Amino acid sequence: MLAAARTAFAERGYDGASIRSIAAAAGVDPALVHHYFGTKDALFLAAVDAPADPEDFLPEVLAAPADARGEAVVRMVLRVWDGPARPGILAVVRSAVVNEWSARLLREFVLAKVIRRVIGSLDTPAAERDARGALVASQVIGLVMGRYVLQLEPLASARPEDLVAAVGPTVQRYLTGDVVLPGRRD
Amino acid sequence: MLAAARTAFAERGYDGASIRSIAAAAGVDPALVHHYFGTKDALFLAAVDAPADPEDFLPEVLAAPADARGEAVVRMVLRVWDGPARPGILAVVRSAVVNEWSARLLREFVLAKVIRRVIGSLDTPAAERDARGALVASQVIGLVMGRYVLQLEPLASARPEDLVAAVGPTVQRYLTGDVVLPGRRD
Numbered sequence: 001m002l003a004a005a006r007t008a009f010a011e012r013g014y015d016g017a018s019i020r021s022i023a024a025a026a027g028v029d030p031a032l033v034h035h036y037f038g039t040k041d042a043l044f045l046a047a048v049d050a051p052a053d054p055e056d057f058l059p060e061v062l063a064a065p066a067d068a069r070g071e072a073v074v075r076m077v078l079r080v081w082d083g084p085a086r087p088g089i090l091a092v093v094r095s096a097v098v099n100e101w102s103a104r105l106l107r108e109f110v111l112a113k114v115i116r117r118v119i120g121s122l123d124t125p126a127a128e129r130d131a132r133g134a135l136v137a138s139q140v141i142g143l144v145m146g147r148y149v150l151q152l153e154p155l156a157s158a159r160p161e162d163l164v165a166a167v168g169p170t171v172q173r174y175l176t177g178d179v180v181l182p183g184r185r186d
Numbered sequence: 187m188l189a190a191a192r193t194a195f196a197e198r199g200y201d202g203a204s205i206r207s208i209a210a211a212a213g214v215d216p217a218l219v220h221h222y223f224g225t226k227d228a229l230f231l232a233a234v235d236a237p238a239d240p241e242d243f244l245p246e247v248l249a250a251p252a253d254a255r256g257e258a259v260v261r262m263v264l265r266v267w268d269g270p271a272r273p274g275i276l277a278v279v280r281s282a283v284v285n286e287w288s289a290r291l292l293r294e295f296v297l298a299k300v301i302r303r304v305i306g307s308l309d310t311p312a313a314e315r316d317a318r319g320a321l322v323a324s325q326v327i328g329l330v331m332g333r334y335v336l337q338l339e340p341l342a343s344a345r346p347e348d349l350v351a352a353v354g355p356t357v358q359r360y361l362t363g364d365v366v367l368p369g370r371r372d
């Protein structure tokens with residue numbers, strides 16, 4: 001079931017993959033998938049090997065005032081990475097960097113479970129959401145790569161609140177500020 | 187010689203490792219190292235497996251006016267990654283993410299050969315250089331991870347100049363702007 005779920009989420013994304021189709025691909029009854037995993041959400045977290053559930057952290061971010069949302073995003077990311085889930089997250093990131101399918105799953109996880117939730121809670125025009133979300137991701141991914149993977153100083157040993165103050169305004173600008181938004185070329 | 191050079195650069199950094207000590211560790215005469223690699227610079231590029239030489243790209247960045255340096259950094263990075271060196275760079279990044287020693291070498295390469303050169307060309311107080319450089323790195327690394335590794339849209343297919351316009355101001359702020367700079371805690 002997990003293998004079928006990974007394939008489905010990587011190929012069709014979180015929204016595009018249904019429990020019914022995953023069950024069919026695994027040759028089992030959808031009720032069995034529900035029995036083992038409960039919700040599509042829980043199945044997705046298991047498929048991604050997610051070491052932390054964004055639902056545990058997102059409410060605090062979404063409760064921050066709109067003009068402090070950038071700092072709240074950085075604060076949440078650092079709290080999760082500085083916590084007990086770090087080895088697990090690091091393993092997921094490593095796998096995503098060397099494996100195309102893991103990269104798709106991680107991308108889908110970050111987009112569907114974190115970025116769209118944060119952007120969706122703001123007054124962002126629909127046409128701007130993907131670009132603003134991707135720019136936020138670029139800064140946040142780089143911060144965690146620099147601090148936890150490459151361990152660049154002073155990022156690696158800085159106090160979380162110092163990084164919130166330094167990087168929060170960037171995330172805020174991407175979320176709600178005046179930005180030339182990159183477009184997708186198809 | 188290359189193995190000894192990798193160990194030396196990873197352990198002591200670019201400035202701390204000397205050709206003499208590398209030759210000693212490899213059990214050869216320093217003249218032999220010079221003969222094979224020419225300069226310490228060339229030896230470092232070979233040790234890091236660098237698929238591109240920053241000297242080919244940096245002069246254009248350093249020639250940009252101080253207040254357009256942020257955009258010039260992003261433009262250079264995208265030009266290098268969008269060029270023929272991409273598979274090679276991707277291999278180095280992948281190796282850095284899964285291997286602690288490769289991470290040290292890549293960090294040292296990015297710091298010594300790119301970031302310090304860009305920061306050093308500005309009027310930055312010495313005490314601010316590491317923090318500003320690391321913040322620039324965080325945004326640039328996240329941009330390349332998002333565009334080339336995770337392939338987040340619209341980053342992945344955006345025109346380079348659109349990304350320069352979106353992300354350049356962030357890099358500029360980190361280089362020369364008003365930022366609460368994170369400090370190192372030892």
